[in-house]
Amino acid sequence: MSSNFSSSNKAVDFNQMPDARGHFGPYGGRFVSETLISALDELESLYRRLKDDPEFQAQFDYDLAHYVGRPSPLYFAERWTKETGGARLYLKREDLNHTGAHKINNTIGQALLAKHTGKKRIIAETGAGQHGVATATVAARMGLECHVFMGEDDIHRQSLNVYRMKLLGATVVPVTSGSKTLKDAMNEAMRDWVTNVDNTFYIIGTCAGPHPYPELVRNFQSVIGREARQQSLAQTGQLPDALVACVGGGSNAIGLFHPFLEDESVAMYGVEAGGLGLESGKHAAPLNDGIPGVLHGNRTYLMEDENGQIIETHSISAGLDYPGVGPEHSWLKDIGRVSYVTIDDDEAMAAFRSLTKIEGIMPALESSHAVAYAEKLARQMDPDQMIIVNLSGRGDKDILTVAEIDGITV
Amino acid sequence: MNRIKQRFESLHQQGRKALISYVVMGDPAKDVTLPVMHALVASGTDIIELGIPFSDPNAEGPVIQKAHERALEHGSSLRDALALVKQFRETDSDTPVLLMGYTNPIERMGYDTFIENAVDAGVDAVLTVDLPPEEAEEFNEHLKQANMENIFLLAPTSSLARQKKVTSMAGGFIYYVSLKGVTGAGNLDINSVNENVTSIRSLTDLPVCVGFGIKDGASARAVADLSDGVVIGSVLVNQIAVLAEQGETNPATYAEAVSVIITEIREALDK
Numbered sequence A: 001m002s003s004n005f006s007s008s009n010k011a012v013d014f015n016q017m018p019d020a021r022g023h024f025g026p027y028g029g030r031f032v033s034e035t036l037i038s039a040l041d042e043l044e045s046l047y048r049r050l051k052d053d054p055e056f057q058a059q060f061d062y063d064l065a066h067y068v069g070r071p072s073p074l075y076f077a078e079r080w081t082k083e084t085g086g087a088r089l090y091l092k093r094e095d096l097n098h099t100g101a102h103k104i105n106n107t108i109g110q111a112l113l114a115k116h117t118g119k120k121r122i123i124a125e126t127g128a129g130q131h132g133v134a135t136a137t138v139a140a141r142m143g144l145e146c147h148v149f150m151g152e153d154d155i156h157r158q159s160l161n162v163y164r165m166k167l168l169g170a171t172v173v174p175v176t177s178g179s180k181t182l183k184d185a186m187n188e189a190m191r192d193w194v195t196n197v198d199n200t201f202y203i204i205g206t207c208a209g210p211h212p213y214p215e216l217v218r219n220f221q222s223v224i225g226r227e228a229r230q231q232s233l234a235q236t237g238q239l240p241d242a243l244v245a246c247v248g249g250g251s252n253a254i255g256l257f258h259p260f261l262e263d264e265s266v267a268m269y270g271v272e273a274g275g276l277g278l279e280s281g282k283h284a285a286p287l288n289d290g291i292p293g294v295l296h297g298n299r300t301y302l303m304e305d306e307n308g309q310i311i312e313t314h315s316i317s318a319g320l321d322y323p324g325v326g327p328e329h330s331w332l333k334d335i336g337r338v339s340y341v342t343i344d345d346d347e348a349m350a351a352f353r354s355l356t357k358i359e360g361i362m363p364a365l366e367s368s369h370a371v372a373y374a375e376k377l378a379r380q381m382d383p384d385q386m387i388i389v390n391l392s393g394r395g396d397k398d399i400l401t402v403a404e405i406d407g408i409t410v
Numbered sequence B: 001m002n003r004i005k006q007r008f009e010s011l012h013q014q015g016r017k018a019l020i021s022y023v024v025m026g027d028p029a030k031d032v033t034l035p036v037m038h039a040l041v042a043s044g045t046d047i048i049e050l051g052i053p054f055s056d057p058n059a060e061g062p063v064i065q066k067a068h069e070r071a072l073e074h075g076s077s078l079r080d081a082l083a084l085v086k087q088f089r090e091t092d093s094d095t096p097v098l099l100m101g102y103t104n105p106i107e108r109m110g111y112d113t114f115i116e117n118a119v120d121a122g123v124d125a126v127l128t129v130d131l132p133p134e135e136a137e138e139f140n141e142h143l144k145q146a147n148m149e150n151i152f153l154l155a156p157t158s159s160l161a162r163q164k165k166v167t168s169m170a171g172g173f174i175y176y177v178s179l180k181g182v183t184g185a186g187n188l189d190i191n192s193v194n195e196n197v198t199s200i201r202s203l204t205d206l207p208v209c210v211g212f213g214i215k216d217g218a219s220a221r222a223v224a225d226l227s228d229g230v231v232i233g234s235v236l237v238n239q240i241a242v243l244a245e246q247g248e249t250n251p252a253t254y255a256e257a258v259s260v261i262i263t264e265i266r267e268a269l270d271k
């Protein structure tokens, strides 16, 4: 199968993105009120200084190996492949990381940055609660005060993670404004940051937000793709033919994709939440059904109405329930390097059940979107081809949601 | 000449300070804002700052956030705000009107369409909270061609280099945000205001006005002594919220209530 990435794009140097002001083509940038500019400048110069510092990199690698448990396996899902019929399906097992998702790769990195700033107070926004848990975890380990903003609706559907954060010593701040989900949690975190900017480090959980966040989150998460690339070569002697990852803000996807962007033979699929179906309008798929605009500090594809108001999204998975997307994905869509597709709630649920039964691996509902799409894709491909699916997190956090659908009280 | 410039010149000649009043368009109902605007002017407002409702006003504290939510409940939009200014101009051709909002609704309308309609309506200036100078070049060009002022914020966290950059691009007046935080937060640090306003004034001839955290005549007076004017926002919006919660529907009641607040502040400023 050939990628739809045209050779005319060969001149694009993916490692040179973003530009000095954080732009990925027309996307990204820094759209924030004046009070935050100095904090972002400070973060950017700190990151520039530490990014290529061998000591910083060594500390990051050490923490990933000994605290997170990396490298995560690249697992050949033999039974799932057989049942599906088609290309060989491999799972990049981010679910096996400490705290159960890819989110910890990024919080380890940002916590190291926070340490260098000397700031003693950490804030974060969270949707599914995985980023909140990953932030509370690194804060506990470093003895830092931690406040996690979470939409009231998400607090209900992810109550297990809320309790985990509390056990870890974090304060979970319920957000009641707007749609009471991830986007509002992010607004509230930005408000807190503006107010407490002198002593507070904001750990953003996805590759969105004002520059330099999309760049640094991508770079911390790129460990996923670097490992997957080496593992693929070591285990099969070849590069994968396709990569599949779910896209909420897009951090697990960009982490897997980025180290492969220059490998033209590797096709890439970002899977957005189709909710009740694209036609219903009740989904969280800005790259499929949105237009470019400005929110949360960056220019990117958004779900909005004709007056430029951000509209409420819907997805069965809290971690994908977000009206925007990281700016690099907007750019990768426009240049045609990555295809963005959707999987709806029902398809994701079915994939959750089937992977659990066939492989004994319970995927997060977010990751189940990638699993569902990979199944469709594999059937259109040959048995000698290979797909890597990013299994971004484990599904334990979702069992109450699934039980509720089944009409069971746990 | 642009009305904002004109207003500051006449204030300067009279030795008076500017009083800028902020309300959100359509809060709590579309028919309330016009009488409120006229009442603000009648009780001593020099410049009206009209907030454009946005779904994600993340520089606002809870009071103004809720005002945005009330306005959006019945679909108030940028289009409505422009129509409102046009209506306001039918009986008030002098008072400068500044639109304050977020980038996305303006971009959705398109810079060209927005500016054409804003000029037609009689808007004098625009403040986009989340469009700092680095991202504002194109918008600034459009505004300049239409003789509209682009108002920029400066904050306690703005470095000297930053103050230089912003003052070199700004028009109308400099809006100095008196505290670290969202609208309606905390208490003023007069010393820090003094230090920063003095520094900004050494860089520009534009008037410097101070907003965020000014609650009454006394705090307005203290800040005005150090600057060219004050912005009053959350106190007005809070009063509107109180009436809205009581289920008040008569626009005249809202107009009276804001007049009481502005009259007190005007007196303190003119003392």
Ligand SMILES: Cc1ncc(COP(=O)(O)O)c(C=O)c1O
Binding pocket: A101, A102, A127, A128, A129, A130, A131, A205, A206, A207, A246, A247, A248, A249, A250, A251, A252, A253, A318, A319, A320, A364, A366, A367, A392, A393, A394
């Ligand atoms: C397991 C898992 N996968 C994916 C996501 C979506 O985020 P992103 O698109 O940034 O990877 C989340 C977010 O909470 C998550 O918990």
